[in-house]
Amino acid sequence: MNDTSKPTPDSPPAPAAAPGPLLPRVYDLELPGCREAQLSPEEVDHFKTNGFIVKKGLIDPFELERVADSVWSAAAQLRFPLDRNDPATYTLPKDHGLFPETEPKHTYHDGAGIPNYFGGKTGGWTWRHYAPCTEDWFLERTARHANVQAVVRQLIGENVRPSERCRGLYVVFPQSSDLDGGLSMHTDGIASQLNCMIYAAACPPGGGGFTLWPGSHRSCYYHMETEYNMEPKEGYAELLAEIKATVEPVEIAAEAGDCCFWHPRSAHSAGVNTTSQLRIVVPCDFQQDNPTEPLPPYSGYSLRKARATGKSLSPENSGKKDELRLQWWIDTREFTAPDSPPRRDMWEDWAI
Ligand SMILES: O=C(O)CCC(=O)C(=O)O
Ligand SMILES: [Fe+2]
Numbered sequence: 001m002n003d004t005s006k007p008t009p010d011s012p013p014a015p016a017a018a019p020g021p022l023l024p025r026v027y028d029l030e031l032p033g034c035r036e037a038q039l040s041p042e043e044v045d046h047f048k049t050n051g052f053i054v055k056k057g058l059i060d061p062f063e064l065e066r067v068a069d070s071v072w073s074a075a076a077q078l079r080f081p082l083d084r085n086d087p088a089t090y091t092l093p094k095d096h097g098l099f100p101e102t103e104p105k106h107t108y109h110d111g112a113g114i115p116n117y118f119g120g121k122t123g124g125w126t127w128r129h130y131a132p133c134t135e136d137w138f139l140e141r142t143a144r145h146a147n148v149q150a151v152v153r154q155l156i157g158e159n160v161r162p163s164e165r166c167r168g169l170y171v172v173f174p175q176s177s178d179l180d181g182g183l184s185m186h187t188d189g190i191a192s193q194l195n196c197m198i199y200a201a202a203c204p205p206g207g208g209g210f211t212l213w214p215g216s217h218r219s220c221y222y223h224m225e226t227e228y229n230m231e232p233k234e235g236y237a238e239l240l241a242e243i244k245a246t247v248e249p250v251e252i253a254a255e256a257g258d259c260c261f262w263h264p265r266s267a268h269s270a271g272v273n274t275t276s277q278l279r280i281v282v283p284c285d286f287q288q289d290n291p292t293e294p295l296p297p298y299s300g301y302s303l304r305k306a307r308a309t310g311k312s313l314s315p316e317n318s319g320k321k322d323e324l325r326l327q328w329w330i331d332t333r334e335f336t337a338p339d340s341p342p343r344r345d346m347w348e349d350w351a352i
Contacts, residue, residue, distance in 0.1 A: 020245075024183070024271070026205040027054065027250040037147040039154045044352045047155070051217030052262040054252060058147045059198065061256035067141050068200040068256070068280050070132045071169050074116065087276035092173050094124030106299075106319020106326065113328045123179025126270065130168040130329060133282070142166050142198050143284040143331070151261055152286045156193050157351040161289040165331045169200065172208035172270055172279035183211055183269035185244055187220050189230035189300045191292075192264040192285040192332040193350075199254040201280040208273030209252045210260055210281060216243050217263035221346050224265070226339035228287075229302035243267050285332040288349075292333035298324035303334055 033040030034056050043053045075082045080096050083089045093099055098118045105117045105128075113130055120126040132138045142148070143163035152160055188195075197210045223239050225231040244267075251271050252260045262268070264285075273279050295315060298306045301324060306313060311324050319325035343349075 021183070021185075022245070022248045024211050024249040024251040026209075026253050028253075029054075030056070037150040039151065039352075047261070047263070048347060048352065050214035051266040052212055052214070052252075052260055054254065055147075055151060055259045055261065057255065057257050058151070058259045059141065059145055059257040063141045063145075064198075064200045064256050067132075067138060067169070067282065070138075071129055071171055071200075071278065071280055074129050074131065078116070087174070090174055090276070090278060092124050093118045093127055099124040104319060105329075108315045108318055108326055108328050110316075111328060120173075121180040121184070123175060125173045125175050125179060125273070127171040127173065128168045128329075129171065133166040133168050134164065139163055139166065142282050143196075143286075148196060148198070148259060148284070151259070152194060152196070153351070155261065155350060155352055156286065156288055157349075159289045161287050161292075161332070163284065163286070163331055165329075166198075167283040167285065167329050167331075170270070170279075170281045170283060172273040172281075174273050174276055174278070178272055178274075182272060183249065185213065185240060185249075185267050185269045187216075187240070187267055188264060189297060189302075190264060190285065190327065190330050190332055191228045191230075191297055191302075191334040192287055192330070193228065194286040195262050195264050196284045196286070197252070197260040197262070198282040198284065199256055199258045199260075199280075200282055201278065202255050203253055203279050203281070204275055204277070205251070205253045206271075206273070207253060207275040207277055208271040208279035209254060210262075211249050211251045211269045211271045212260075212262055213243050213247045213249045213267040216247060216267035217265045218346070219243065220265040220267060221263075222342050224342060226302070227342050229304070229334050229339045230297060230300060231302045231305060231339075240267055285330055287332045287335075291336045293336060294333070296327045296330040296333055299327055300325075302339070 031042045047053045103114045115131040117128040143166050203209045315326045
């Protein structure tokens with residue numbers, strides 16, 4: 001039999017394979033101070049260089065039990081036949097008729113949004129449960145938690161806008177195989193100054209942990225026309241493609257109560273969950289307490305750019321076919337003072 005994989009002396013050399021995205025490595029650095037609310041100099045350096053730090057055990061897992069429980073009670077209300085004690089029953093929402101877009105994510109409902117959203121491209125492996133994350137008991141255990149706020153203040157300063165909501169409980173279901181071709185790298189089109197992923201349940205390696213391209217916060221920050229609003233210059237897609245081809249992403253595996261603080265310009269993705277557990281993460285957004293627009297920005301556009309499209313900016317119309325989509329699930333807003341170009345020192349208005 002011919003072995004066609006071996007070139008014969010006369011055959012032209014095979015073209016070099018196009019460089020593929022680099023695969024994630026599990027982040028396992030335990031920087032000095034990572035178990036304290038106080039930031040250490042090493043953590044500040046790591047945040048500035050890489051765009052993130054992980055604080056271990058920042059929230060007592062006991063306090064997060066009620067947060068994680070709300071996923072299981074919502075599953076019961078939605079009539080998913082999930083038995084918490086039997087991972088074999090952790091079947092995808094789409095197997096229970098809840099996909100695609102059972103109710104479109106853009107639905108504004110006079111600011112209340114929707115209780116649940118089921119996504120995950122073709123695979124249907126993500127569930128975003130929004131319902132409890134504006135409630136005081138939820139916020140006190142997450143975005144408003146004293147230790148979370150202490151870290152936020154050490155990073156962006158004492159003047160922090162009070163948190164009114166988290167994005168939601170972001171659940172990644174186990175997949176038997178990689179249903180959607182891996183990570184979906186992107187940057188968020190929001191005006192936050194700092195983000196935090198709170199792990200409400202343990203997430204082992206391969207468990208769909210938040211995944212981030214270290215150092216991308218700098219290159220993406222300097223590729224914007226303005227500092228905080230979503231105004232990428234030409235070539236942004238190419239920049240992201242280059243990061244994907246050249247930077248090794250890190251996957252944040254964590255215990256319940258661990259918190260990953262990250263710079264909002266970082267390229268990132270939810271991980272792929274190949275374990276038998278649900279991944280439950282609560283993303284939070286923070287900014288300084290300066291005057292802001294009343295509503296969050298539209299997906300992919302600053303308000304200035306959204307106005308320039310000439311499309312309807314009515315929140316209730318938002319996201320319908322060919323309309324802009326208001327990101328009602330985001331707590332941060334554009335500052336009303338005009339945004340300025342990226343600073344030479346991107347930390348100038350931070351506390352670090
Ligand atoms: O679920 C995750 O880990 C990432 C979520 C995310 O990228 C987003 O909310 O914009
Ligand atoms: Fe994102």
